Amino acid sequence: MTKAEGTATPPPPIVPWMEFQNQEMWEKALHLGRKVLWKGKTCIQRPGDDVTGIFLIREGVIKVSATSAEGVQRTLWFMGPGSILGEAALFAGQRNTHHIDAVEDCVAYEFSRSNVVDRLLVDHPDLGEALLTNLATKSYIMSTQVEESTFLSAHRRICRFLYGLCLSRNSPQISLSHSVIAELLGLHRVTVSNAIGDLKRRGLLEERGHDLVVADIGAIASLINSDI
DNA sequence: GCATTAATTCTGT
DNA sequence: ACAGAATTAATGC
Numbered sequence: 001m002t003k004a005e006g007t008a009t010p011p012p013p014i015v016p017w018m019e020f021q022n023q024e025m026w027e028k029a030l031h032l033g034r035k036v037l038w039k040g041k042t043c044i045q046r047p048g049d050d051v052t053g054i055f056l057i058r059e060g061v062i063k064v065s066a067t068s069a070e071g072v073q074r075t076l077w078f079m080g081p082g083s084i085l086g087e088a089a090l091f092a093g094q095r096n097t098h099h100i101d102a103v104e105d106c107v108a109y110e111f112s113r114s115n116v117v118d119r120l121l122v123d124h125p126d127l128g129e130a131l132l133t134n135l136a137t138k139s140y141i142m143s144t145q146v147e148e149s150t151f152l153s154a155h156r157r158i159c160r161f162l163y164g165l166c167l168s169r170n171s172p173q174i175s176l177s178h179s180v181i182a183e184l185l186g187l188h189r190v191t192v193s194n195a196i197g198d199l200k201r202r203g204l205l206e207e208r209g210h211d212l213v214v215a216d217i218g219a220i221a222s223l224i225n226s227d228i
Numbered sequence: 229g230c231a232t233t234a235a236t237t238c239t240g241t
Numbered sequence: 242a243c244a245g246a247a248t249t250a251a252t253g254c
Contacts, residue, residue, distance in 0.1 A: 177237080177238060177239090178238075178239070179237090179238075179239095189238095189239090190239095190240085190241090193238090193239060193240065193241095194240085194241095196239095197239085197240070210238085210247085210248085
C-alpha cells in the first residue's frame with residue numbers, strides 16, 4: 001500500500017488483456033531468439049501442437065481461445081506487446097491446448113527451451129522474473145474471470161472490463177467489436193450491445209468511427225460497484 | 229486507378 | 242432471428 005489510506009483507490013480490475021510496456025529488459029537477450037512474423041488473421045498454433053519454446057511478442061496482438069468440439073469459440077485472453085506466449089505449456093511439459101490466432105500483423109521472438117533454461121534464467125534474473133509475472137498474470141486472469149462470471153452481473157462485468165482495459169492500456173479508446181467482447185467475457189453478443197448502448201445513451205461512452213471511446217472513466221468506475 | 233457488385237461483418241430491435 | 246448500415250473483397254473497365 002504505497003498510497004495514503006483515506007481515499008482508498010481500489011485496485012484496477014484485472015482484465016483478460018496482457019500487455020507490458022517495459023520491454024527494454026529483453027533487448028539484451030534478443031540475439032538468443034529467432035525473429036518471427038505473423039500475418040494478421042492467421043492461425044499461430046492449434047491444440048495439440050508441440051511447444052518447443054516461448055515467444056516474446058514485440059508488436060501486434062494475438063488471441064488465445066478455447067474451442068468446443070462443435071466449433072464454438074470462447075476467447076480466454078488477448079496478448080499484446082511485451083507478453084510471452086507458450087511458457088506455461090513449456091514448463092508444464094504440456095502440448096499446446098488452445099487456439100492461438102494473430103488478430104493483426106505481429107513481430108515476435110522465439111526462444112528455444114534450452115536457451116530459456118540454460119541462458120535466460122541463468123544469466124538474467126530480471127527476465128526470469130518477467131516470465132513469472134507473465135505466468136502469474138495469466139493465472140489471475142483466469143481466476144478473476146471465473147470469479148466474476150459467477151458473482152457479477154453482465155452489466156457490471158462489462159463496466160469492469162471497459163474500465164480495466166482503459167487503465168491497463170492507458171487509453172480511453174477501445175477498438176473491439178461487441179461480439180469480440182462477448183466472446184471474451186462469455187456473454188451473449190446482444191447483452192453486450194444492450195449494455196454498451198445503455199452506456200452510450202448516458203454519455204459515458206462515445207463512438208468514434210468503429211471504435212468505442214470511454215468519455216467518463218470516473219462514472220464507469222463507479223458503476224463497477226453499483227448495479228445499473 | 230476507379231467504379232460497381234457481391235459478400236461479410238456489425239449493431240440495434 | 243432479422244434488417245439496415247458499414248466494411249471489405251472481388252471483378253470489370
